[in-house]
Amino acid sequence: MKNQSERAYQRMREKILSGIIVPGARLVEQALSEEIGVNRGDVRQALSRLCAEGLAAKGEKGGFFVRQLTDKDVEEIYEVRYILETSAVRLIIQRAHEEEYRQLDEIVDHMELMAGNNYMLGVYEADLRFHTALVKAAHNEKLFDIYISANIPLSGVHGWRHEITRIDKDYMRDVSEHRRIVEHLRRKDADAAIHLLNTCHEDSRDSIDPPDPAPLSNR
Amino acid sequence: MKNQSERAYQRMREKILSGIIVPGARLVEQALSEEIGVNRGDVRQALSRLCAEGLAAKGEKGGFFVRQLTDKDVEEIYEVRYILETSAVRLIIQRAHEEEYRQLDEIVDHMELMAGNNYMLGVYEADLRFHTALVKAAHNEKLFDIYISANIPLSGVHGWRHEITRIDKDYMRDVSEHRRIVEHLRRKDADAAIHLLNTCHEDSRDSIDPPDPAPLSNR
DNA sequence: TATTCAATTATTGTATACCAAATTTCGCCT
DNA sequence: AGGCGAAATTTGGTATACAATAATTGAATA
Incomplete structure (x- = not known):
């Protein structure tokens, strides 16, 4: 883990893939940032990446969610x-x-x-x-x-x-x-x-x- | 263009794909943010996404660069x-x-x-x-x-x-x-x-x- | 009891400022 | 021309603020 945003990304990826955060759940930035121990900006960066990879998605009314697969x-x-x-x-x-x-x-x-x-x-x-x-x-x-x-x-x-x-x-x-x-x-x-x-x-x-x-x- | 980070992403993608920013060039956060009219955080978010998509890459000594294809x-x-x-x-x-x-x-x-x-x-x-x-x-x-x-x-x-x-x-x-x-x-x-x-x-x-x-x- | 609606609280999206460490640039000297 | 070191820039990280909006609560009402 070189830098913080990378750390945030890794942790969140793990949590999503292992099902600790269930599909469809909202990804609350502040909660995540406190939990992982990075600031909100880094979480946001990681979320952006997760989105590009299809593991997360932006809700229509804003906010990030764990991608729900149909x-x-x-x-x-x-x-x-x-x-x-x-x-x-x-x-x-x-x-x-x-x-x-x-x-x-x-x-x-x-x-x-x-x-x-x-x-x-x-x-x-x-x-x-x-x-x-x-x-x-x-x-x-x-x-x-x-x-x-x-x-x-x-x-x-x-x-x-x-x-x-x-x-x-x-x-x-x-x-x-x-x-x-x-x-x-x-x-x-x-x-x-x-x-x-x-x-x-x-x-x-x-x-x-x-x-x-x-x-x-x-x- | 719903939000600023999306805007930053779109603009940067265009610039890279059209060759306005040449492959291998450094992507300076502040310059980009001023040019596009968003804050550095949003640029960072976009950069993160661009990286995940393979259009940009993180330099070994830090910083983002336009991906150079071998x-x-x-x-x-x-x-x-x-x-x-x-x-x-x-x-x-x-x-x-x-x-x-x-x-x-x-x-x-x-x-x-x-x-x-x-x-x-x-x-x-x-x-x-x-x-x-x-x-x-x-x-x-x-x-x-x-x-x-x-x-x-x-x-x-x-x-x-x-x-x-x-x-x-x-x-x-x-x-x-x-x-x-x-x-x-x-x-x-x-x-x-x-x-x-x-x-x-x-x-x-x-x-x-x-x-x-x-x-x-x-x- | 169930429902509605208004008040309260939480969260997002955006912006700004700050800092230390690392990196790059530039001018100067040899 | 080439190397050196100081100055400027850039990154990566943190903190904070704040308006807008969404979610929740809770009280009043049917």
């Missing part, structure tokens, strides 16, 4: 996710080095370990990391930036903290799916890898229940 | 542009209505008129509008947002104002290419449309000379 939004985000990851796979096959495949393997190893011991949140975290590493391996920084700043790997679980994580899910199947994706990448079989990626998407989409209706303070 | 950046952006527009085409074929094709036709008409009378900047503008409308027609707001906020249609000509626009370019060929793209879309021939789009990219890539080395005040 069903349509989620649907569209999955579509974009598919587009970006599919393209990443094709680039990976042209460009990735063994080193990057090894990194992906390692993440899957972690995922396996956590799945075996029922660390659901851990598995989820590893999954995030896997998809991020996947796009990174495409060797296109701009593509990676877009993927990150669009908060694509997180959108579906916006507010997961408030949901009951499905206990009966077969996490081991996920693990083997991810492992097979890496295999396909190594064999340069783009279509197979993409097909499996698609399966992942379907899975996570099904396992997500709509978040609690947020207690809107206004709007 | 050859690699441009290369990557074209790749992303290809990915996004290609995906858009595939979605358009599934979803677009006649109304949207008519809009595209109309833009091509404008382009033709301007090309016929050698309004080079006008042609360029219509081209921008065409590609934007294309992505919009994919009926995925998120995809559209990404396309816009990544400044993809503009990146290649970042600072075009300082270049000598090629006078000998065959603008009419561009026009007919664009017209054929719409035809292919109507016939639902994705591959043909994508192939032509690709041609456009190659063309514009070739016709762009590297911008003048920006007079860097530091960095």
Whole structure:
């Protein structure tokens, strides 16, 4: 954390993504500034950035709010996710080095370990990391930036903290799916890898229940 | 323009994209604030947003600068542009209505008129509008947002104002290419449309000379 | 009890001033 | 021309003010 506005941004981002601040809630500048320990100007700066990234939005009557994703939004985000990851796979096959495949393997190893011991949140975290590493391996920084700043790997679980994580899910199947994706990448079989990626998407989409209706303070 | 920080954002964006402020130049807060007629805080807010969108960047020794695109950046952006527009085409074929094709036709008409009378900047503008409308027609707001906020249609000509626009370019060929793209879309021939789009990219890539080395005040 | 409306309080958007630290500029000297 | 150091500028951070507006409270009323 170099400077204060960066700090404000990071803290607020965390709070939003982890669901500590629920979607639809008003982002009160003074409260935030006191809590984080920066002044209102820095909070305002961070809010501006969060807005540009789609994590927050300006209310019609003024003020900032945590972005409320509609069903349509989620649907569209999955579509974009598919587009970006599919393209990443094709680039990976042209460009990735063994080193990057090894990194992906390692993440899957972690995922396996956590799945075996029922660390659901851990598995989820590893999954995030896997998809991020996947796009990174495409060797296109701009593509990676877009993927990150669009908060694509997180959108579906916006507010997961408030949901009951499905206990009966077969996490081991996920693990083997991810492992097979890496295999396909190594064999340069783009279509197979993409097909499996698609399966992942379907899975996570099904396992997500709509978040609690947020207690809107206004709007 | 609802509020001041929005105004600051708009003005600065214009200045950067039109090349009035050259790539690499320092963005002095006070100068900007006086010029635009807002206070420093608002400028700071706008700068924060511009940064998130990749139009500006924070210098290592502090301060904001107009983002300087390297050859690699441009290369990557074209790749992303290809990915996004290609995906858009595939979605358009599934979803677009006649109304949207008519809009595209109309833009091509404008382009033709301007090309016929050698309004080079006008042609360029219509081209921008065409590609934007294309992505919009994919009926995925998120995809559209990404396309816009990544400044993809503009990146290649970042600072075009300082270049000598090629006078000998065959603008009419561009026009007919664009017209054929719409035809292919109507016939639902994705591959043909994508192939032509690709041609456009190659063309514009070739016709762009590297911008003048920006007079860097530091960095 | 439920509802309406006015008074009170909170929040935003904007503006200004201040400060220390870092950075840049500029003139001077060699 | 090139290096040096002082002066000016710029940043990043903080505090405060204040009018306009939005939200909440609470009391009066149906």
